[in-house]
Amino acid sequence: MKTTSNKQRGFTLIELMVVVAIIGILSAVAIPAYSQHTKKSEVSVAMNTTSSLITNIELEIQTNGSFPTDFSKIGATEDMSSLGKLTLTQNKTTLTDGNVTFTFDSDSSVNGSTLVYTKSGNSWACTHTTGIETKGCTKAKI
Secondary structure (H helix, E strand, O other), rough: OOOOOOOOOOHHHHHHHHHHHHHHHHHHHHHHHHHHHHHHHHHHHHHHHHOOOOOHHHHHHHHHHOOOHHHHHHOOOOOEOOOOOEEEEEOOOOOOOOOEEEEEOOOOOOOOOOOEEEEEEEEEEEEEEEOEEEEEEOOOOO
């Protein structure tokens, strides 16, 4: 009669530890990259939300001669984005100039940061305190 031995096969503890180490290294690289990508996308959403108001603000200035301080005059609300709140501020000396400020909520990955579009004369400038490199918007000097 023949005897057969049932030999168990599987991974050794060392092999499993190597796999866990590799996964740890990959996640150490991937998580910060994902976090940075999330911040960039949130800043991009804020820039798009804020800059979308510029045409309506310019129209309000042409119609009524002053920078709007009320969102209803430009067909918008302060909470147009779930990432933060918008505010309108008129320049006290030049009534046709002012700021549109987007302040990020504490829920966002860039919480507490601001993005400001400033109208001065016939031009608009964008500054931010997010710490993210963006095209078309410079870091604010604090």
